[in-house]
Amino acid sequence: MLRIRLAVAAAAAALTAGVVVTVVAQQDTPTGVRPAAASVPQFDHVVLVMFENKKYSSINGSSSAPEFNALANQGAKFTQSFAITHPSQGNYVALFSGGPQGVVDDTCPANLGTKGNLGQQLIAAGRTFKGYSEAMPSDGYTGCSSGTYRRKHNSWVDFSNVPAASNVRFSTFPSDYSQLPTVAFVTPDMCNDMHDCSVGTGDTWLKKNLDAYAQWAKTHNSLLIITFDEDSGTSVNQIFTAFVGAHVKVGSYSESINHYTVLRTIEASYGLAALGNAASKSPILDTWQ
Template sequence: MFRKRIVTALAATTLVAAGVFTAVQAAEPSAPAIKPTASVVPAFDHIVLVMFENKKYSSINGSSSAPYFNSLAAQGAKFTNSFAITHPSQPNYVALFSGSPQGVTDDACPINLGAKANLGSQLAGAGKTFKGYSEAMPSDGYTGCSSGTYRRKHNSWVDFSNIPASANLRNSAFPSDFTQLPTVAFVTPDMCNDMHDCAVGTGDKWLKSHLDAYAQWAKTHNSLLIVTFDEDSGTSVNQIFTAFVGANVKVGSYSESINHYTVLRTIEAAYGLPGINNAASKSPITDVWQ
């Protein structure tokens, strides 16, 4: 019996060496490949973040008025426990960009925050680039509080003196050649298309029209789209819809609790940057990456 086992083992070894089968194939011929979760955030070539307005999670998730939001989230990572920081709008925009509301508690304008640390200044210090694109802003570099359907309160980067005017652009400057995008771009629709003054369906159509091409491109070009909201509809819960779509994203729903600081920390981690202000105490999101 012992001699027979030796002969059998030698025969199997010979077959493996000849490439007839592998040990894994012999033991588990139909076992699917398992992709491990990345322990770090990928170093994306480009990240585009678009912020919508004043809708609670349940107004978007599964809503027949938001078919594109939901189809887009189904192509990436949907966060079922994502939250804004506060109310009203402006401090949330400032918090996402700088890790703190910086003492801002309302929508007063103008807010001037000097050269305090922010995502744009961090990126510049690391040799990366940032640009913000605002729909309906009357001119590049504009610092006024309002014009038509544009509101400065939804444009946080203009509040910081260490962000150059050349980074404060109209949305019409968003390149059709996505390789020309900065490392990180923030996009702000106007007061109608961001759903502040208009229906969910309006914002849904705008998102598809303006960013679906980038979302599809991002999947094969080491890039990422982040879709989120500044705050919910004014409740104390402040739960919002947030989704990541792009390269290296594992499709699925994720239930960990995240907020604007978590999103900022994740963007920072993609480029090896430290967390600033309240983002410093957050761990970047790592379970959604392949």
């Protein structure tokens, strides 16, 4: 308000001198309020990695999860992020297609036919998608389990309109990140995703396998999304979610988001229509600079 009064006073003095001026009112941005971007940046690459069955407080600030916290501190950490359901499989399907599609348990296989999904959307729009599953025995594999691989954590194989070529082993994840597809989903195996092993095991895996991509993404118009399928089984279902990469404004964000919000944000980056329940969510805009 002080700026406006000073501007008006200056204008009055100028008019007295015969000078024509234009007064522009300025408002201070409230402390702690981040102005939202007009749109989600269009990233060259997005990599989303999903871990398993840990509540937010088991990761946030935990000495067992230094890499999770280090990456979150380099990007946007969401302090009110929630999964959709229990158990695991419905969350994977929901994030990929905008709804659990009738999946209420971990029964395998969940054959979901040609229902709309993010992979199919991207490919139809002339972009690319691959899902990378650790410990999957072969590219295009459709079996329910093999060693430490579980199909219930691989949502893209459930949809017949996602080509087999998009269902690949994590061992094929490129070291030249420019060769990544437009969007990649990554599923660690049953130990490294923390389902059967400790938080520390998953943290070590994250640092070894995706920290280098996160650092590269910052200067290559790309993004890493770190999230969890669900919490440890509570009714709250609060999970740890962070964005790290290009255009991200570093900080903690307290708006309530869930898997549908994340899906909607990825879709908005590429101008795709919102699928299912993602249509009721707005894309995340306040994290971008």
